[in-house]
Amino acid sequence: MIREQISKIRQKIYNLAKERYRLEGILMRTGYLNSGSLVLRYMSCGKASCKCSKGKQYRHGPYPYLTYVEKGQIKVRYVGKEELPIVEEGAKRYIIFHKGMARIRAINKEILKLLEQIKKYRVEEQEKIRKEALKKR
Secondary structure (H helix, E strand, O other), X not given: OHHHHHHHHHHHHHHHHHHHHHHHHHHHOOOOOOOEEEEEEEEOOOOOOOHHHHOHHHOEEEEEEEEEEEOOEEEEEXXXXXXXXXXXXXHHHHHHHHHHHHHHHHHHHHHHHXXXXXXXXXXXXXXXXXXXXXXXX
């Protein structure tokens, strides 16, 4: 019974490790990343005579901006048309990378939980062996 349970747990660990290995390979080949998120913003120009001063629905844009954290503070940087495709690609990769890392963390947590179950079964197994040895004396 215990051996069957351990075998099932080992199979789960093997499958999780295989998934983790696949994800690690993807993450190692991700390429360049942005260190933040690409957002589109509508802006007011500040001219009193401009239509944008009449309300949010009249603002100029959307304009692409990169938001990122530097030294603990949120920074915002305008992204020009020339670099927009590169920044968009880097932003997509950044999201994929972080989702992959989150999944790896979840897999590691699950593997540790399964290993704890194996430990529990092994301790039980040892207790049975010890008790049987004492009976034989």
